[in-house]
Amino acid sequence: MAEPVPDKLTPVAKRYAREMLTAGVLYSIVVFAGAFATRMDLPHWVIVVAAIVPIFPALLMLRAYITFVNGVDEFQRRIQSEAVMIAAGVTGFGCFTYGFLEEWAGFPHLPLIWVLPILIGSWGVALCFVRMKYK
Template sequence: MMAANARRYMIHFGSAMLLYMATLFGSVFLLSTAEFGPALRGLIAILPVLPGLGALWAVMVFYRSLDEFKQRILAEAMIIAALLTGFGTFAYGFLEGALDLPAIPMIWVFPVMIGLWGLVGCFQKYVVYR
């Protein structure tokens, strides 16, 4: 049975992600079908960040509801993910210039870090803290 804090997290995070997807598709649609001035284009382009902040809030509330050991595991996983992302982008930056590799848009940095957070967390759970 799922703990109450985990159930609450799934509802809050899932709602934020549904709103994010709707806002993202809506903003992409608006930007591709209508003409706006630069200020309004910027505002429409950044609208999906707002529900993303709701997801961030859900993660923080869930994190605070965990015991100290689980908080430590999640914090360590995030630190490792941030370091791997940072050093990976740093190394790619050197290779990009030396090998004439294509530039990777900044929009991919955060998803990579979150993905690494999940992978590192799984590694910790099933290998390190067995």
């Protein structure tokens, strides 16, 4: 009979997963509700509120991440910090470069809503490379 798989998640990681999942579900609900609300004939102020509400669960995600980083050891903080700095640089300089391409070379406009997802995605990729560097 196979032995049970040991629980490898630390209490900090478990809390992070729980808080991130809760915030992610809440985020999904408000985004879908807001998208649905924009298809209805509602007053403009309601649409403005619907556009702002997704920020609150996103801030809960940020809080979960900060709590996680504050709960890990110095080496893990270094890995996280290095990955975030790389992601910020890639995203910042990428947006800066694309801004010049939009203005001077007539490239199509990209909405600012994509900056944070690009930052998070590049952080994930950078985290993989930084972790490999320390193995």
